[in-house]
Amino acid sequence: MTHSLDPAALDQLFLQARTFNKFTAEPVGDDLLRQLYDLYKWGPTSMNTQPGRVVFVRTEEGKQKLKPALMPNNVDKTMAAPVVAIVALDTAFYEHMPTQFPANPAARDLFASNAGLSTDTATRNSSLQGAYLIMAARALGLAAGPMSGFNPTMVNEAFFPDGRWKANFLINLGWGDPSGNRPRGPRLAFEDGVVLA
Amino acid sequence: MTHSLDPAALDQLFLQARTFNKFTAEPVGDDLLRQLYDLYKWGPTSMNTQPGRVVFVRTEEGKQKLKPALMPNNVDKTMAAPVVAIVALDTAFYEHMPTQFPANPAARDLFASNAGLSTDTATRNSSLQGAYLIMAARALGLAAGPMSGFNPTMVNEAFFPDGRWKANFLINLGWGDPSGNRPRGPRLAFEDGVVLA
Numbered sequence: 001m002t003h004s005l006d007p008a009a010l011d012q013l014f015l016q017a018r019t020f021n022k023f024t025a026e027p028v029g030d031d032l033l034r035q036l037y038d039l040y041k042w043g044p045t046s047m048n049t050q051p052g053r054v055v056f057v058r059t060e061e062g063k064q065k066l067k068p069a070l071m072p073n074n075v076d077k078t079m080a081a082p083v084v085a086i087v088a089l090d091t092a093f094y095e096h097m098p099t100q101f102p103a104n105p106a107a108r109d110l111f112a113s114n115a116g117l118s119t120d121t122a123t124r125n126s127s128l129q130g131a132y133l134i135m136a137a138r139a140l141g142l143a144a145g146p147m148s149g150f151n152p153t154m155v156n157e158a159f160f161p162d163g164r165w166k167a168n169f170l171i172n173l174g175w176g177d178p179s180g181n182r183p184r185g186p187r188l189a190f191e192d193g194v195v196l197a
Numbered sequence: 198m199t200h201s202l203d204p205a206a207l208d209q210l211f212l213q214a215r216t217f218n219k220f221t222a223e224p225v226g227d228d229l230l231r232q233l234y235d236l237y238k239w240g241p242t243s244m245n246t247q248p249g250r251v252v253f254v255r256t257e258e259g260k261q262k263l264k265p266a267l268m269p270n271n272v273d274k275t276m277a278a279p280v281v282a283i284v285a286l287d288t289a290f291y292e293h294m295p296t297q298f299p300a301n302p303a304a305r306d307l308f309a310s311n312a313g314l315s316t317d318t319a320t321r322n323s324s325l326q327g328a329y330l331i332m333a334a335r336a337l338g339l340a341a342g343p344m345s346g347f348n349p350t351m352v353n354e355a356f357f358p359d360g361r362w363k364a365n366f367l368i369n370l371g372w373g374d375p376s377g378n379r380p381r382g383p384r385l386a387f388e389d390g391v392v393l394a
Contacts, residue, residue, distance in 0.1 A: 197256065
């Protein structure tokens with residue numbers, strides 16, 4: 001466990017990976033979505049809180065429900081994607097802590113009694129879990145197209161009417177067709193993003 | 198690019214990966230931290246905003262500056278870790294957009310003029326970038342120990358006195374010594390975390 005993955009794996013995960021806007025006609029089956037969950041679920045969260053939730057939208061009915069919430073430039077590619085993952089958070093994630101963090105029986109109440117802490121924890125850790133999902137998809141050979149360009153209030157009303165889950169961001173998923181890729185953006189230099197102390 | 202990584206790679210990234218509390222005496226050089234940045238920087242962010250910043254704390258002086266902000270149960274393991282990454286966000290990330298997202302010259306002002314949008318974007322995307330850092334560390338064979346147990350106000354005062362960067366979470370980094378691992382926590386069942394629509 002103390003060796004680097006081989007160069008091809010680093011390419012697939014990071015160095016040559018791209019955000020995809022277009023996918024092939026090859027379907028993404030529910031069995032693969034389960035395999036994807038069974039990978040990304042292992043990514044670490046604070047006190048094993050796991051506040052991230054996902055709706056995998058892959059039916060025409062589900063997509064029509066999502067469509068009005070999308071920003072105009074995201075509509076066509078999202079409607080054409082085999083699967084759209086709505087990465088969400090569970091505002092009452094702490095209700096699972098008795099089974100998920102049995103080492104600390106006080107953990108549920110720590111979050112349940114502190115709205116600021118529980119909101120921060122849900123926001124930060126559901127985002128981490130969304131990133132794990134992107135990396136797990138790439139690890140399985142799938143292509144991901146994450147997006148923030150949508151109206152979260154509309155998604156919440158359409159998919160989470162009881163108010164317990166809240167949308168965080170979206171990820172189109174499928175088998176990548178690179179013909180839809182845009183030119184790759186640059187990245188900040190080490191000196192602009194990192195400090196050594 | 199449309200094949201799964203081999204089982205050993207999936208193990209290293211997710212299936213057998215663990216949060217480490219203890220590290221070997223083997224150092225982590227600055228060249229490796231640059232290699233780490235040159236991997237995780239490629240992870241996608243909304244409109245290529247890249248709001249995530251990192252302070253790699255690896256000197257005794259840097260660690261003493263961090264120490265008072267740590268929760269008691271995180272002190273010993275963090276002081277002993279070869280490197281502590283302070284994952285932070287740049288509240289004025291949009292100042293880099295003219296070079297980082299030249300496709301849309303209006304992008305800087307979109308964020309600069311909307312504090313709610315820029316805070317949400319910085320919070321979500323710096324968390325994504327922290328998760329990419331964890332996955333990139335694992336990909337390189339390093340072990341990661343992410344933590345939220347610290348006082349962010351104290352870290353901000355000690356490391357970011359001008360107020361432009363803000364601490365998000367911490368990640369201990371080094372070569373893993375599994376003797377410090379805790380029993381692995383469970384994960385929510387697919388049915389508890391995922392909806393198919």
